[in-house]
Amino acid sequence: MDQYVALLKQFVGACNANTDLLHDPRLGFYREYLEKLGANIPPKTEKPKAAEPEKEPESASAQPQSEPEPTPEQTVPFPELDNSGVIEPDDGGALPMGDPSREPSEEDIEKASEERDKANEAFSNGDFDSSLQHYTTAIECNPGSAILHAKRANVLLKLKRPVAAIADCDKAISINPDSAQGYKFRGRANRLLGRWVEAKTDLATACKLDYDETANEWLKEVQPNVSFRTKKEREV
Known part of the structure; x- marks a missing residue:
């Protein structure tokens, strides 16, 4: 849901900047919906007519008129990368692993x-x-015990120590490759470090191993940034 809300905000911003977008034939269904709700749609801005050229004497040869360049189509801007919540990596050192x-x-x-x-x-x-x-x-x-390492990782996340949390999650997963909590908390740690693709992979794996509502919400949170990264990489 969050990514759709972000897209809607971008679209509303574009409409505020240029109300003529609402008169696009492709958005007719949306304009009708707004009008049913009682919205007052501003009329489309009429472009000023170009001044008529002065007539040349009949003896002068007629000059061909150049075709006007087409106006580029307005597009809704793609959501920007959202780095809110990203923190600096911790360097407090490794914890005892036994x-x-x-x-x-x-x-x-x-x-x-x-x-x-x-x-x-x-x-x-x-x-x-x-x-x-x-x-x-x-x-x-x-x-x-894989669960002890995963649980300590969750505590480290609360203490804003995502790097140390990842070390515990790596240990949990090495002990038990099906450690859903190991993937869950490693995904959250990667999200706090701005590692969006890694976060999505871990959180999706956690939900696949043992569906968790919190892990699923965290997964939805990182998906818009993963889509942004993928789009940018395709443009390169």
């Missing part, structure tokens, strides 16, 4: 579960720094 060679014991797994619960509670309370600490401890106890 020792992948160590097999977690039952005690480690139980500890990881306790830390995950504390992380979830802190996240619900908006204490993202504390949530990050608890997820990191959980990951160190059970580094082979």
